């Protein structure tokens with residue numbers, strides 16, 4: 001394990017990769033069917049978030065704003081703009097849930113969103129997500145916790161074959177689907193919260209863009225606590241899992257820091273076998289494990305001579321670093337958007353919280369970057385290979401169809417990364 | 431001296447048409463409205479294209495974390511292109527409690543030390559305006575310490591929408607930059623371009639023509655702009671406002687303060703491009719220049735016609751429905767007509783009075799001005815037998831349902847549609863849309879559907 005620095009040394013951020021908590025909250029609410037995420041703040045926060053997510057997912061994105069102005073910012077308690085917003089929108093559509101979350105402005109004001117929630121006639125979940133704290137991942141995690149605390153009904157019985165899956169924010173829609181399917185292969189019934197795999201997965205359909213479409217149903221959330229098992233993926237989802245366990249003492253909890261690479265996937269399979277009493281996993285699982293092993297061998301030569309920088313949300317960085325390390329890639333820099341307990345466990349020469357200016361200063365230490373579109377300029381300037389992952393990736397289509405998880409996704413990811421490294425080497429020789 | 435502009439005064443823009451009528455001002459934000467940015471975003475759009483300056487956003491991460499590197503504003507600046515960088519104080523809980531001025535001061539020092547910008551623009555945002563950080567004082571001190579302009583921009587998001595933010599940006603430039611430097615030389619044909627941000631290189635489509643005529647762009651706000659040049663803007667003979675009603679306060683004030691006349695132009699489509707170039711020449715009032723301009727326009731139009739000929743065949747008899755906002759509701763309509771496409775309807779949902787008048791002028795009596803395009807456009811496509819829908823991505827489904835071609839005009843632009851050259855880009859894109867089989871294929875039913 002190398003050096004870990006948790007603190008940002010500079011007074012400012014230059015070319016930031018950190019993203020905001022309100023954005024994470026909005027994204028979590030988009031994984032619920034018929035939900036209306038309502039951001040309590042100035043119009044810009046919502047508008048930026050909407051454009052950001054629309055360009056990333058190439059999908060219409062439903063987010064509403066309370067449009068706080070100088071008058072409301074200074075004078076009132078904030079209730080009126082929330083109630084007015086709900087009123088204005090519900091004239092046209094009927095949400096199954098209103099997902100109210102704050103921003104820096106309304107947190108600075110100290111608005112009583114709990115009080116406002118009481119004045120609204122629709123089912124509502126409220127959550128505090130100041131954007132001067134945490135980041136995308138914590139905004140998502142806090143929101144899932146709030147949804148569980150405020151919606152899920154207590155139970156004492158369990159259905160033995162039912163599993164609740166709590167995915168972290170960096171899992172793409174297809175990855176959530178693949179993980180659900182994987183668990184289902186063991187004969188289990190899975191409910192994911194949130195479930196972007198059915199809302200932002202890029203399927204062509206009629207869109208009612210004032211509300212989210214697809215995603216987990218509110219009724220399914222309400223009755224979630226009768227599952228025998230909850231599987232949380234990512235350190236950021238620990239608190240959500242704990243909140244769910246409080247709803248039913250008979251539930252058992254499986255936590256995975258990530259499900260990337262051979263070792264982590266093996267661990268998950270072991271748990272699922274124990275859970276179901278099966279002796280052998282389904283044939284397709286066995287087959288994909290062999291394929292991953294083969295790819296690890298095929299790619300190890302290239303990856304073994306490649307020094308990699310991985311950037312992004314902590315839970316993503318942890319998983320990607322592990323997968324790459326297993327095939328011999330040397331992770332010289334793991335650059336996280338924000339601090340997280342995950343950082344302690346990352347296998348890299350340098351683990352730090354920072355921005356792309358920090359990454360630029362370290363450019364002599366890596367050959368390949370795994371990161372978002374913002375890393376493109378950096379990769380270009382210094383002739384590094386680039387594998388686009390994380391938020392935002394605007395210049396490419398199909399983000400929601402990229403799968404890096406489990407045996408199957410791991411195999412594809414290693415191929416892609418090794419090919420990118422080779423292409424870079426070819427490029428630098430002519 | 432406080433430099434915070436008076437918001438009320440800016441909202442009452444006397445050069446805005448709606449102030450002559452009784453309609454509402456520019457600053458109406460509606461809780462529960464789905465779209466529209468904030469004042470900070472407006473100021474960012476207006477000033478970030480100065481690529482030789484650092485743009486430091488004093489606020490939490492949302493403001494710039496979600497918005498840097500979003501716009502393809504192109505620059506010829508040879509140094510590091512700071513318009514494609516994000517600088518933020520990224521304030522934390524601690525700053526909210528104890529104030530962020532010290533952090534701001536240190537951030538400016540860091541930027542000047544590491545990036546040697548020509549100026550630093552400092553943007554206040556909702557949170558830092560709310561906690562009362564005095565960015566004026568910090569900027570004044572930093573300007574003394576570093577000897578380069580420091581420009582405080584007071585456009586926190588909660589004061590209003592994008593248009594107001596643009597005005598506030600103009601105000602900041604007027605107060606802190608314009609008139610602070612004398613140009614090395616002046617020519618009788620010096621102009622300022624205001625409101626073209628050179629997105630996808632729009633400005634470069636017509637700037638060479640102006641140059642050929644001997645018209646010099648003394649400064650811009652802010653496409654391909656330079657801080658040193660905007661400081662000399664008070665010496666221009668004409669201000670040319672490009673398609674940007676939001677910045678209209680600035681040329682009006684420059685007229686009051688320095689006696690510089692101004693005109694409003696648009697460079698979308700053949701007719702508008704020609705009319706605009708001529709208007710600039712006429713605005714400069716030189717008979718010889720006007721004569722030469724007419725010759726140049728004739729030459730360029732003939733050249734364009736020749737290159738458009740193959741497209742005209744394809745577009746003959748084609749009808750389009752246009753659903754977009756602001757000045758695009760008429761400027762793109764005009765460009766489409768120049769290509770020989772009939773525009774049967776355009777949206778005026780979010781348009782100002784002036785935009786509506788212009789839309790009516792271009793579309794004629796028969797054209798439909800849609801006030802609720804979401805509901806109206808499908809019906810109009812049926813009634814008119816339109817072949818093409820130009821709209822934002824959300825309307826794609828309407829086009830698929832109606833099995834007609836679709837072009838996204840709201841997506842962040844990748845190609846320039848400005849000037850004569852841009853019209854060819856537009857023609858090519860529309861040709862591709864009309865010929866693309868994807869719309870029919872996607873509408874195809876699965877074998878198991880009846």
Ligand code: SF4
Pocket residue numbers: 041042043044045046048103104105468469470471489492493554555556557585586587588
């Ligand atoms: S509304 Fe306020 S906090 Fe939000 S992006 Fe605009 S300036 Fe920033």
